[in-house]
Amino acid sequence: MRSFRPAVPPRCRAIFALSAVVTGLSLAPAASTNVPYPEREIEARGPEGTLHGTFQKVSNNDGPVVLIVPGSGPTDRDGNSPAGIKAASYRRLAAALMMRGIASVRIDKRGMFASADAIADPNAVTMGDYADDVHAWTRAIVAETGATCVWLLGHSEGGTVSLLAAANAQGEAARNICGVVTLAAPGRPLGTIMAEQLKANPANAPVLDDALAAIATLEDGRRVDTGGMHPALANLFAPAVQGFLIDSFAIDPAALVADVSKPVLIVQGEEDIQVTPHDARLLNAANPDATLALLPGVNHVLKEVPQGDRAANMASYADPSLPVAPGVVDAIAGFVLQER
Numbered sequence: 001m002r003s004f005r006p007a008v009p010p011r012c013r014a015i016f017a018l019s020a021v022v023t024g025l026s027l028a029p030a031a032s033t034n035v036p037y038p039e040r041e042i043e044a045r046g047p048e049g050t051l052h053g054t055f056q057k058v059s060n061n062d063g064p065v066v067l068i069v070p071g072s073g074p075t076d077r078d079g080n081s082p083a084g085i086k087a088a089s090y091r092r093l094a095a096a097l098m099m100r101g102i103a104s105v106r107i108d109k110r111g112m113f114a115s116a117d118a119i120a121d122p123n124a125v126t127m128g129d130y131a132d133d134v135h136a137w138t139r140a141i142v143a144e145t146g147a148t149c150v151w152l153l154g155h156s157e158g159g160t161v162s163l164l165a166a167a168n169a170q171g172e173a174a175r176n177i178c179g180v181v182t183l184a185a186p187g188r189p190l191g192t193i194m195a196e197q198l199k200a201n202p203a204n205a206p207v208l209d210d211a212l213a214a215i216a217t218l219e220d221g222r223r224v225d226t227g228g229m230h231p232a233l234a235n236l237f238a239p240a241v242q243g244f245l246i247d248s249f250a251i252d253p254a255a256l257v258a259d260v261s262k263p264v265l266i267v268q269g270e271e272d273i274q275v276t277p278h279d280a281r282l283l284n285a286a287n288p289d290a291t292l293a294l295l296p297g298v299n300h301v302l303k304e305v306p307q308g309d310r311a312a313n314m315a316s317y318a319d320p321s322l323p324v325a326p327g328v329v330d331a332i333a334g335f336v337l338q339e340r
Contacts, residue, residue: 037098044133044140046110046118051133053077053107055144056094060101064178064336065147067137068094068106069130071156074122076113077106079155079301080320087301088320090155096324100333104153105141109133123240126247127164134165138176149178151336156275156300157248159185163256179263179339181332184275184300187282191219191249197274207233218242219249253279254286264290265335267328269298271305273313293331302328 042055054077068077068090075081079090094104108115110133111122118133119125138150154162159182165173166180186193198204198211207230214224214237223242226234237245257264264287268280277294284292299305303316304325316322 042105042140042144044136046115046133046136048119049117051107051110051118051136052114053105056098056104058098058101058103063101063103064151064340065103065105065141065145066097066151066153066336067134067141068104069134069152069154069158069162070107070109071158074112077108084318086318086320087303087316089302089324092324093302096329097333100329102333102336105137107137123244125244127161127251130161131165131168134161135169135173142176149176151178151181153181153183153332154185155183156185159183160251160253163253163260166262167256167259177262180260181265181267181335182283183267183302184269184272185283186253186275187279189249189252191215218245221246254282257283257290258286260287263339265293265331266290267293267295267331269295269300271297271307271313272300273310274300291335295325295327295331298325298327
């Protein structure tokens with residue numbers, strides 16, 4: 001096992017939805033990020049229409065390229081969501097990586113935002129569908145840029161999607177993947193993590209039994225009736241997303257990473273209140289050849305926050321002015337450039 005702790009200065013769709021419901025995050029306008037090299041649109045073939053993304057160029061055309069695979073639910077290419085996530089984490093990460101000579105493509109998921117025409121119903125998806133889109137993106141990026149391969153950089157649920165895409169890749173799809181970087185990715189099935197999060201918040205006590213029963217039913221592959229549920233739970237387990245949840249609950253990320261033969265970097269913030277360092281260690285234990293980077297003071301949206309300050313942690317989800325934590329950029333750049 002290779003492990004390091006870089007120094008840093010002093011859906012899961014349902015997980016993000018739960019955070020927005022419980023905390024009532026405020027919305028803030030996105031701040032612009034000035035970059036010396038122009039961004040441009042890039043496209044890939046989707047199941048029914050075109051997938052859209054943003055290609056962030058660098059001065060060195062021979063540099064590595066990362067594909068930023070977004071997290072859960074309606075998360076856009078910048079890392080924002082109508083559910084109250086306005087941290088612009090992916091846009092800021094792309095700009096920071098560009099300054100280190102690493103190009104990137106950040107994308108809108110099938111059925112959402114600029115990729116709305118790629119599928120009629122954005123909820124009629126599986127994790128395997130998203131992995132197929134990752135393969136489509138790597139083909140498009142290799143053809144567009146001339147890169148020999150693309151690094152998959154998946155955040156949260158996107159980390160699981162990236163592992164699934166890499167584990168299942170064969171032939172051309174495998175050749176197009178350099179390796180995988182997971183950011184705040186779960187190491188256990190989604191249902192297990194959701195149950196843990198719900199139990200951890202005392203405010204959920206009145207609805208906890210109903211929530212845990214719903215998770216157990218979905219884990220068993222059966223749908224749940226939300227008719228008598230508390231409104232917050234009815235939203236969390238909305239019928240439209242239950243098919244996706246059933247599919248996601250059946251996936252074990254640790255089993256996936258064990259099947260990835262390409263280089264893997266596991267990045268996890270120690271102030272993450274959604275995915276824990278325990279998850280990162282489980283991924284590393286399943287693939288001891290992977291590199292593990294545990295980052296003090298870094299939260300789920302890749303920002304630096306004071307240790308133990310939950311209010312500041314949650315406020316960062318709606319603050320696009322905060323840069324991505326330097327330790328995140330250092331870990332990714334050090335790994336990708338070293339593995340070239």
